[in-house]
Amino acid sequence: MKCKFCSDKPVVHLKPSNLYLCENHFLERVEEVTKRAIKKFNMFDNKDRILVAVSGGKDSLSLLYLLNKLGYYTRGLYINLGIEEREYSDESFEYVKKFSEKFHMDIYTYNLKEEKGKGITDIMKHRKNYKACSVCGIVKRYIMNKIALEKNFNVLATGHNLDDEVSRLFGNIVFWQEGYLLHQNPVLEEEKNKLLKKVKPFCFISEKQTALYAYLRGIEYVRNECPYSIDAKTIFYKNILNRVEENSSGAKLRFYKGFLDIQKKYFKKVHKKYTEIMGEEKECKICGMPTLKEICGFCRIFERV
Amino acid sequence: MKCKFCSDKPVVHLKPSNLYLCENHFLERVEEVTKRAIKKFNMFDNKDRILVAVSGGKDSLSLLYLLNKLGYYTRGLYINLGIEEREYSDESFEYVKKFSEKFHMDIYTYNLKEEKGKGITDIMKHRKNYKACSVCGIVKRYIMNKIALEKNFNVLATGHNLDDEVSRLFGNIVFWQEGYLLHQNPVLEEEKNKLLKKVKPFCFISEKQTALYAYLRGIEYVRNECPYSIDAKTIFYKNILNRVEENSSGAKLRFYKGFLDIQKKYFKKVHKKYTEIMGEEKECKICGMPTLKEICGFCRIFERV
Numbered sequence: 001m002k003c004k005f006c007s008d009k010p011v012v013h014l015k016p017s018n019l020y021l022c023e024n025h026f027l028e029r030v031e032e033v034t035k036r037a038i039k040k041f042n043m044f045d046n047k048d049r050i051l052v053a054v055s056g057g058k059d060s061l062s063l064l065y066l067l068n069k070l071g072y073y074t075r076g077l078y079i080n081l082g083i084e085e086r087e088y089s090d091e092s093f094e095y096v097k098k099f100s101e102k103f104h105m106d107i108y109t110y111n112l113k114e115e116k117g118k119g120i121t122d123i124m125k126h127r128k129n130y131k132a133c134s135v136c137g138i139v140k141r142y143i144m145n146k147i148a149l150e151k152n153f154n155v156l157a158t159g160h161n162l163d164d165e166v167s168r169l170f171g172n173i174v175f176w177q178e179g180y181l182l183h184q185n186p187v188l189e190e191e192k193n194k195l196l197k198k199v200k201p202f203c204f205i206s207e208k209q210t211a212l213y214a215y216l217r218g219i220e221y222v223r224n225e226c227p228y229s230i231d232a233k234t235i236f237y238k239n240i241l242n243r244v245e246e247n248s249s250g251a252k253l254r255f256y257k258g259f260l261d262i263q264k265k266y267f268k269k270v271h272k273k274y275t276e277i278m279g280e281e282k283e284c285k286i287c288g289m290p291t292l293k294e295i296c297g298f299c300r301i302f303e304r305v
Numbered sequence: 306m307k308c309k310f311c312s313d314k315p316v317v318h319l320k321p322s323n324l325y326l327c328e329n330h331f332l333e334r335v336e337e338v339t340k341r342a343i344k345k346f347n348m349f350d351n352k353d354r355i356l357v358a359v360s361g362g363k364d365s366l367s368l369l370y371l372l373n374k375l376g377y378y379t380r381g382l383y384i385n386l387g388i389e390e391r392e393y394s395d396e397s398f399e400y401v402k403k404f405s406e407k408f409h410m411d412i413y414t415y416n417l418k419e420e421k422g423k424g425i426t427d428i429m430k431h432r433k434n435y436k437a438c439s440v441c442g443i444v445k446r447y448i449m450n451k452i453a454l455e456k457n458f459n460v461l462a463t464g465h466n467l468d469d470e471v472s473r474l475f476g477n478i479v480f481w482q483e484g485y486l487l488h489q490n491p492v493l494e495e496e497k498n499k500l501l502k503k504v505k506p507f508c509f510i511s512e513k514q515t516a517l518y519a520y521l522r523g524i525e526y527v528r529n530e531c532p533y534s535i536d537a538k539t540i541f542y543k544n545i546l547n548r549v550e551e552n553s554s555g556a557k558l559r560f561y562k563g564f565l566d567i568q569k570k571y572f573k574k575v576h577k578k579y580t581e582i583m584g585e586e587k588e589c590k591i592c593g594m595p596t597l598k599e600i601c602g603f604c605r606i607f608e609r610v
Contacts, residue, residue, distance in 0.1 A: 173478060174549060174556055176563030236552055240545055244479060247541055251479055258481030266571040 012212060016250030023216055030213045034066060034201050041187045043199040044155045050074040050199075051153040053144050054099075054107060056092030056222040058214040059159030061099050063202055065217055067157065068105060074157070076100075076107035079143050081136060082119010085227035089119070092222045099219060108151065110143055118305050120228070126305040132228035135301060142289070142298035148196050160200040163207040166252045167237035169259055182267050185260070192281075194290055204253065207238075317517060321555030328521055335518045339371060339506050346492045348504040349460045355379040355504075356458040358449050359404075359412060361397030361527040363519040364464030366404050368507055370522055372462065373410060379462070381405075381412035384448050386441060387424010390532035394424070397527045404524060413456065415448055423610050425533070431610040437533035440606060447594070447603035453501050465505040468512040471557045472542035474564055487572050490565070497586075499595055509558065512543075 001020055003010050008022030014029075021029060037043070044050055050067060054060040054076040067074045078096045083089040093109075100107045113119035120139070124132055144156050165184075172180040186203040190196055202210060214221055229235065244251045283289070284296035286303070295303065306325055308315050313327030319334075326334060342348070349355055355372060359365040359381040372379045383401045388394045398414075405412045418424035425444070429437055449461050470489075477485040491508040495501055507515060519526055534540065549556045588594070589601035591608070600608065 174553075174560050176560070176567055178567070233552075240548065243545065247538075248479075255479050255481070262481055262483070 011216070012209075014209075016253060027213065027216055030205055030209055031066060031070065033204050035070065037186060037204050038199075038201050041185075041199070043157075043187055043201060044072065044197075046072065048073065048155050049153045050155045050157050051108075051144065051148040051151070052076050052157045053140065053159070054078050054096055055159070056095040057159065058219070058221040059161050059164075059202060059207075059210045061095070061159075061219050061221050062210050062214045062217065063157060063159040064099075064105065064107075065103060065219060066213075067201070068103075075151075075153075076105065077144060077147055078107055078109045079140055080109060080111040080113070080119075081139065082111070082113040082121055083226065083228070084119065084121040086224065088224065088227055091224065095220055095222045099221075102218070108147060110147055112139065112143070116302055118302070123301060123305050124228070130301075133232055133234075136226075136228070138297040138301060142296070145194075145196055145289075149194075154190075154196060156196050156198045158198065158200055159202055159210070161202045161205050161207050161210050162252055162256060163238055163241070164234075165200070165203050166241050166256050167234050169256065170237045170241060171233055181263070185263070192290055194288075203256070206252070316521070317514075319514075321558060332518065332521055335510055335514055336371060336375065338509050340375065342491060342509050343504075343506050346490075346504070348462075348492055348506060349377065349502075351377065353378065353460050354458045355460045355462050356413075356449065356453040356456070357381050357462045358445065358464070359383050359401055360464070361400040362464065363524070363526040364466050364469075364507060364512075364515045366400070366464075366524050366526050367515050367519045367522065368462060368464040369404075369410065369412075370408060370524060371518075372506070373408075380456075380458075381410065382449060382452055383412055383414045384445055385414060385416040385418070385424075386444065387416070387418040387426055388531065388533070389424065389426040391529065393527075393529065393532055396529065400525055400527045404526075407523070413452060415452055417444065417448070421607055423607070428606060428610050429533070432606075435606075438537055438539075441531075441533070443602040443606065447601070450499075450501055450594075454499075459495075459501060461501050461503045463503065463505055464507055464515070466507045466510050466512050466515050467557055467561060468543055468546070469539075470505070470508050471546050471561050472539050474561065475542045475546060476538055486568065490568070497595055499593075508561070511557070 001010055002008070003022035003025050004019050005025045006022060008024070010020035011023045012026050013020050019029075050072055052060065052064040052067060052074055054064055056078070060076075064074065064076045076096070078093065080089050080093055096107055096109075099105070113122070118126075120132060120136055123135055124130060148154075148156055165186075169184060171177075172184060186200045188198040205213075225235075241252055279292050281290040281292060282294070284291045284299055285294055286299040287296060289296050289298075291297070293300075306315055307313070308327035308330050309324050310330045311327060313329070315325035316328045317331050318325050324334075355377055357365065357369040357372060357379055359369055361383070365381075369379065369381045381401070383398065385394050385398055401412055401414075404410070418427070425437060425441055428440055429435060453459075453461055470491075474489060476482075477489060491505045493503040510518075546557055584597050586595040586597060587599065589596045589604055590599055591604040592601060594601050594603075596602070
């Protein structure tokens with residue numbers, strides 16, 4: 001068995017397109033597909049300043065590496081969320097530091113506990129009725145945006161891969177979350193000069209591929225799942241979609257691309273803006289950021305703990 | 306433990322609504338929910354003549370029984386498809402005859418092999434590249450419609466239950482089958498006086514409920530799966546949706562009802578008619594029935610074998 005494009009030994013078989021690829025051609029393909037997504041969705045170009053949120057995981061570290069390699073102006077931001085169970089945040093941070101040293105790339109850090117007095121573990125102790133994944137999501141989005149504005153970046157990039165996107169899509173469809181279905185996209189445009197443009201350049205790259213990319217590029221990454229995510233619906237949906245993929249190769253990618261077409265053709269035609277469904281946005285009374293309520297989600301969390 | 310509405314012993318626990326129901330209240334509820342679907346979707350009323358397609362299975366026999374009990378003008382039609390493997394068609398027919406005798410209801414029969422010279426088994430022997438489920442679907446829809454027109458019925462009812470509907474919906478969504486998504490509905494209106502109105506009164510009743518309804522009403526039914534359906538995608542999707550339902554009780558019903566809302570709000574607003582996506586319909590050159598090609602699917606099958 002040979003690589004499709006040269007005589008080297010293949011390291012991977014991409015089933016949907018039935019491609020056997022050697023190390024170099026696999027790495028090239030991941031970079032190509034990512035480049036194409038960046039272009040197709042008009043994510044950014046050489047004039048943009050891109051802040052990449054890194055968690056210490058395979059996706060975000062690979063993304064930072066890859067965007068840097070492609071020559072974009074980019075820098076990582078690590079948010080230490082203060083997840084103390086199984087020393088998760090500390091462990092993740094170790095991988096981020098290793099990456100930074102190995103590839104000589106400075107990475108900003110933000111320590112939630114130091115800055116706000118409480119980390120995720122503290123918050124969850126105080127508010128048993130909160131869902132950790134929701135709290136964490138609100139905090140990360142807020143901080144990423146805040147730091148990017150402070151440091152004069154104009155685009156936020158996250159490492160969400162195809163599996164992340166389809167599992168989220170699946171959940172949104174099973175429960176027909178209208179607002180989310182309108183909103184789910186590899187690109188969210190800037191709003192009111194306050195919420196920066198957000199992009200997901202790995203939206204067409206599967207989880208297996210980002211893992212292999214990281215491995216082949218010598219990127220070490222945290223392998224443990226977040227201690228709070230064990231029962232998360234996302235993992236359940238990912239398993240289901242893996243079964244669908246096994247049954248019908250390429251199903252995930254078709255499902256996702258098909259959705260984006262349908263979204264454009266139907267959802268966007270009927271409602272032009274997210275706010276038409278979700279309501280008009282106001283300014284948070286505490287921090288001034290856009291919010292649907294009087295006080296934004298982030299400030300509400302820290303008001304209450 | 307008692308029935309929610311009386312002091313009798315429950316025979317069933319309907320998890321999504323957390324209802325424990327005795328035999329009588331369960332039967333009443335199935336009839337109530339069916340009546341509500343008939344009304345909500347304007348399926349038919351006392352002036353209509355309804356032909357119910359019966360297969361010998363739990364869903365269609367229960368539907369015929371129930372519609373009759375509710376006082377509608379209705380009659381069953383059994384199509385003997387000539388599935389000879391494991392004597393499937395003969396066995397199904399036995400259950401239809403038993404039902405007819407036990408409940409004193411005449412049922413029309415149509416024998417594909419006698420009328421057209423070939424049954425499904427013969428067709429599949431000749432055309433290895435055909436998918437049995439597709440052939441069978443085309444044949445059943447055609448014959449049901451033909452017999453209904455001949456016998457002066459104006460509505461066709463089938464026993465499709467909630468599980469049938471959601472598994473079909475799931476498949477159509479994973480592959481974003483635009484035309485089917487626009488078309489999938491508990492009611493398909495009459496077209497050009499030739500394709501009669503088609504309705505699915507059990508669209509909100511789960512498979513488990515139709516099985517229990519049949520059992521409690523003393524309806525015996527064929528329990529073997531069709532020999533051709535063993536690998537069918539529908540069964541795979543049903544399993545997946547059962548897992549989703551286990552994980553989140555009531556998910557199937559919400560998924561289906563939510564879809565119908567979204568369909569109305571988005572899909573129907575952009576395209577008003579199925580034919581706008583699928584193309585204009587012509588008349589079949591052989592039989593004169595509406596078709597997207599020169600010759601309709603039914604005539605094509607019998608032209609080639």
